[in-house]
Amino acid sequence: MLIAVAVIAVVGCRSATVPSSAVETREVHDDLGRTVKVPLKLERAISLAPSLTEMIFAIGAGEKLVGVTTYCNYPPETASIEKIGDTQTPNIEKIIALKPQVVFVSTASQLEAFTKTLEEQGIAVYVSNPKNLDQVFNGLKQLGELFGRSEYTDDLVGSLRARASIVRDQAHSYGGESVSKPTVFMQISNEPLFTIGRDSFLTNLVEQAGGVSATRDVGTAYPKLSKETAVALDPDVIIMSDSEDNREVNKAFKNSRAVKSGRVYRIDPDIISRPGPRLVDALERIEAMLHSETKN
Amino acid sequence: MNRRLFTWFLLTVALLFALLLALSFGSERLSIFDLSETQAAIFFDIRFPRVLLGACVGASLASAGASLQALLRNPLAEPYLLGVSNGAALGTMIAFVFFEQFVFARPLLAFAGAGLATFTVYQMARSRAGMNVERLVLSGVIVTTFLSSIIVLLTSLLDAARLRGFTFWLLGDLSQATMNGFYMTLAGVVIGAIVLTSQARPLNLMMIGERDALDFGVEVGRVRMIVFAMASLLVGTAVAASGSVGYVGLIVPHLVRLAIGSDNRLVIPFSAIAGAIFVVLADTVARTAIAPRELPVGAVTALIGAPMFIYLLKRS
Numbered sequence: 106m107l108i109a110v111a112v113i114a115v116v117g118c119r120s121a122t123v124p125s126s127a128v129e130t131r132e133v134h135d136d137l138g139r140t141v142k143v144p145l146k147l148e149r150a151i152s153l154a155p156s157l158t159e160m161i162f163a164i165g166a167g168e169k170l171v172g173v174t175t176y177c178n179y180p181p182e183t184a185s186i187e188k189i190g191d192t193q194t195p196n197i198e199k200i201i202a203l204k205p206q207v208v209f210v211s212t213a214s215q216l217e218a219f220t221k222t223l224e225e226q227g228i229a230v231y232v233s234n235p236k237n238l239d240q241v242f243n244g245l246k247q248l249g250e251l252f253g254r255s256e257y258t259d260d261l262v263g264s265l266r267a268r269a270s271i272v273r274d275q276a277h278s279y280g281g282e283s284v285s286k287p288t289v290f291m292q293i294s295n296e297p298l299f300t301i302g303r304d305s306f307l308t309n310l311v312e313q314a315g316g317v318s319a320t321r322d323v324g325t326a327y328p329k330l331s332k333e334t335a336v337a338l339d340p341d342v343i344i345m346s347d348s349e350d351n352r353e354v355n356k357a358f359k360n361s362r363a364v365k366s367g368r369v370y371r372i373d374p375d376i377i378s379r380p381g382p383r384l385v386d387a388l389e390r391i392e393a394m395l396h397s398e399t400k401n
Numbered sequence: 402m403n404r405r406l407f408t409w410f411l412l413t414v415a416l417l418f419a420l421l422l423a424l425s426f427g428s429e430r431l432s433i434f435d436l437s438e439t440q441a442a443i444f445f446d447i448r449f450p451r452v453l454l455g456a457c458v459g460a461s462l463a464s465a466g467a468s469l470q471a472l473l474r475n476p477l478a479e480p481y482l483l484g485v486s487n488g489a490a491l492g493t494m495i496a497f498v499f500f501e502q503f504v505f506a507r508p509l510l511a512f513a514g515a516g517l518a519t520f521t522v523y524q525m526a527r528s529r530a531g532m533n534v535e536r537l538v539l540s541g542v543i544v545t546t547f548l549s550s551i552i553v554l555l556t557s558l559l560d561a562a563r564l565r566g567f568t569f570w571l572l573g574d575l576s577q578a579t580m581n582g583f584y585m586t587l588a589g590v591v592i593g594a595i596v597l598t599s600q601a602r603p604l605n606l607m608m609i610g611e612r613d614a615l616d617f618g619v620e621v622g623r624v625r626m627i628v629f630a631m632a633s634l635l636v637g638t639a640v641a642a643s644g645s646v647g648y649v650g651l652i653v654p655h656l657v658r659l660a661i662g663s664d665n666r667l668v669i670p671f672s673a674i675a676g677a678i679f680v681v682l683a684d685t686v687a688r689t690a691i692a693p694r695e696l697p698v699g700a701v702t703a704l705i706g707a708p709m710f711i712y713l714l715k716r717s
Contacts, residue, residue, distance in 0.1 A: 296566050296577050323693055329569070331428035332447045332576060334693035336439060350566055360442060 128206070133251070135232040136244075143229050144206045147252050151203060153195055154211035157233055158183060159381035160245055161209070164261060166252035172203045179375060179383070195219075201226050207251070209233055235380045237306045238269060238313070238388070245382065265385050269313070272385075272392045276315025279396050287395050289316040290340035290363065291377075293327055294351050298335060302328040306380055314392040316342065332357040342395060346378070347371040370394045408661055412674045416456070419678045423452040423685045428692035451578035454642055455684040455698070456677035457586035458575070459649055461593065461639040463676020465632040466650020467657070467669050468597045469519075471604040472628045473526075475537055476655060476713055480515075480636045481647035483537075484544030488518025489633075489640035490571055491548050491555075496641075497567065498559060508585055512637030518544055519629050538714075573646035573699020575684050582642040589638030593631045594673045600624055601665035608663065646680065646699045648706020653679050655713065 130142040151172035152158040158177040161170055167182055172189040187203060190196040192211075200208060200223065207229045210219075220230045231251070235244040242262045249258025289311050293299040301307045301318060304326040311318045319338045320330060335357035343363040345351050358364050372390060376383040425433065427448050431440050462480055469478040469485075480486050492514025493507050500506035525540035556568060570577070603624045606614040611621050639646070653676040654668060661667050680698065683705070687696040 294566055297569050297574060298576070320693075324691075325694070328694040329576070331688060331693045331695050333427045333429040333443045333688075336443045336447060337429050339439065357447065360439070 133231075133247075136234045137232045139232065141207075141229050141231050143231065143251055147206055149203070149205045150252075151189060151200055151205040151208045152177065153189075153192055153208060154379075155179070155192075155375070156235070156379035156381035157209045157211055157248075159379060159383060160233075160241070160248055161252070163382040164245055164249045164252060164254050164258045166248070166254055169252060171205055172200060197222060201228070207231050209248075237309050237380070238384055241380055241382065241384055242266060261382075265382060268385050269388055272388050273313055273315075276313070276392050276396070279315060286315060286317045287341035287368075288319045288338070289342045289344060289391075289395065290319045290335075290338060290358070290361075292343055292345045292351060292355060294346070294348075295353055295355050296350075298330050298332060298355050298357065299327055300330050302326055306384075307377055310377075310384065310388055311391060314388055314395055316391070316395045336360075341366075342368045342370070344370045344372055344391065344394060346374040348374050368394075368397075404661070405667060408667070408671065412671060412678075416674050416678050416681075419681045420452060420456065423455070423681045424448060426685055426689050428688060428695075447578075450580045450583050451575050451684070451688075452681060454578040454583045454586060455575050455680045457583060457590050458639040458643045458646060459653075459676035459678070459680025460673040461586060461590045461635040461676070462646060462649040463653035463679070464590070464594045464597055464669050464673040465635040465639075466676075467654035467672035468600070468604065468628050468665070469632050469650070470654055471608055471663075471665050471668070472625060473523075473537060474608055476658075477538055477651070477710070479648065479651035479710075480632065481645055481650065482545070482710070483522050483541040484518045484548055485515045485522075485633065485636045486640055486645040486647070487545050487548035487552070488514035488516070489637045490514070490645050491552055492637065493641050494552060494555060494567060498555070504581075508589070508638050508641040511641035512634055515637040515640070516630065516633035518548065519633055523629070569697065570644040572697040573644045573702065574697040575643050575646075575687070576695060578642070586638045586642050589634055590673065593635040593638075594670060596627065596631050597635075598666065598669045600627055601669055604628070604665045608665075644697075644699060647703045648710065649676055649680055649702055651713070652702075652706050652709050655709070 128144045128146070130144050132140050133143055135141050148169060149171045150161070150169050152161055152170055153174055155174065155176045155178070158170065158173045159179055161167060162180050162182065167180070170186055172187045173183050174195065175188045175191045177183045187199075189199045189203070197219070205228055208223055209231050211232070211234050223230050233244050233247065235241040242265065245258055245262050246255070249255045291301040291307055291311070293301065300320045300323070302320055302323040302325045308318045308321045319340045320328070323330065332355070335355060339361050340358070340363050343354055343358060343361070345354065354364055354369055363369055372387065376387040427443070429440070429443050431444055433444065436444060466479050469480065469483070470476055489511040492510035492512070496506035496510040500510070522537070522540045522544050525543065526537040528536065552571070603614065603619040606617050606619050607621060607624065614621055654672045657668055657671045657675055661671060680702070683701040684698045687698040687701050690696055
């Protein structure tokens with residue numbers, strides 16, 4: 106009897122997903138080069154990354170989101186959207202129950218098993234994984250197209266690009282040939298001392314803002330740095346990702362130029378950890394930090 | 402006797418050599434005799450306390466391991482494998498979360514946690530038939546995993562950002578070395594190693610068998626309490642300063658026994674010195690292998706220690 110009920114329930118589920126597969130679809134390629142079938146008119150989507158949530162809201166498609174992660178806290182409208190767990194451990198049952206047409210993910214981790222389960226339910230999985238400002242702009246355009254908001258997105262990307270180029274011009278105007286660029290240490294956490302390395306998009310962002318990341322040659326994206334090296338770096342500016350375990354400058358910097366001259370700043374960790382539209386905000390703020398003294 | 406003196410001499414020279422070596426190498430190249438202001442800061446504020454702390458941590462863990470092995474008559478009794486380190490880690494974590502303002506909360510609660518874990522494992526491993534290797538190792542595994550799950554639970558319940566560094570630290574990490582941390586572990590290791598060495602004779606007798614030791618007039622219960630308390634003190638102060646550096650208490654006493662036999666009057670102090678050498682060298686690898694990045698020292702000691710553990714398990 107129980108089995109019979111279960112079978113009926115399963116069959117019921119199946120039939121419920123039939124209409125979504127009957128919807129007209131088209132084939133697109135995502136950031137991994139996978140071919141994904143997405144509906145012509147995308148009405149229900151889920152985002153599994155805070156950066157993607159921010160991008161979807163930025164292109165004005167926020168109301169199409171029926172599910173986001175517990176990490177998604179921006180814009181404030183995300184508060185009223187159903188939470189499907191966090192990025193690493195999304196609740197797959199909840200995702201299916203929300204009947205999305207497309208699930209947007211930013212990483213390829215556990216994608217295999219995950220994708221298969223969702224695709225069996227007629228849910229497409231689209232990978233968007235921007236790693237720097239330009240890729241964010243391209244990602245926005247792709248999303249704009251998927252959600253049928255290309256025109257709006259073109260305007261948005263245009264204005265974001267304009268803001269970024271103003272920052273670069275401004276940064277350039279201080280950094281003449283004679284003036285050396287300030288070296289910047291990004292303190293991601295105090296103890297243990299983590300910073301940004303060669304593979305972090307922030308290294309590039311600092312450069313666009315007219316500085317040089319003091320740890321730009323250190324391997325990996327977020328290395329744990331030797332304090333001996335930290336002392337030797339003697340950066341001009343220290344920018345701390347503003348989280349509870351990172352309120353103080355590491356003691357290795359106590360005699361650094363940055364601490365002596367008071368050029369220590371805090372920045373919202375969300376805007377520097379998410380490769381989304383607010384990366385432009387981060388760029389503007391970092392530029393202002395690097396050149397605040399010159400401006401005064 | 403000659404051989405004993407020679408071993409003292411050899412180990413002391415080896416320790417000095419290891420300290421010199423460790424102080425000479427780091428992610429930054431320094432010439433010790435010609436230091437600029439910045440280089441002096443690197444040497445005295447960063448490298449010096451770290452190397453000294455490493456020595457104390459190694460001495461603590463190895464002497465604790467040596468005496469636990471003698472007491473439990475089991476070469477696999479190791480603070481990390483018995484869950485003693487995890488007990489200390491949980492204590493440290495509670496201190497870190499709830500009593501951050503008290504300087505002594507970390508070593509004190511680490512000591513308490515280590516003691517509680519030691520006692521629990523001992524009670525679980527003991528049976529009417531005595532205590533065999535499997536029972537002890539299994540009890541250790543159970544207590545270790547239980548404590549690990551509480552640690553994971555706490556990290557999940559509490560604000561993740563605040564404990565982010567803590568999970569890294571759990572692997573055994575000397576990068577947060579300070580002179581204060583060094584003084585605290587130094588106090589622990591001086592008290593612990595001296596008191597444990599003073600119990601070496603009764604421990605020797607107990608290694609033959611607790612009943613025989615009783616016949617010789619050894620107060621077995623008292624010795625057991627002292628060894629548990631001192632091992633907990635040693636592990637507690639070491640873990641509070643550097644997290645769980647694994648396998649030191651396993652490899653070092655084993656090698657010492659291979660070299661000079663199983664007389665605890667020598668095994669315990671020699672293990673302390675050899676443990677200091679081992680951790681100082683392992684941390685030199687951790688500091689320099691992928692410089693300017695760093696490995697946690699616990700990863701280096703485990704890389705050497707885990708195969709050794711398998712070897713010992715096969716043999717016992």
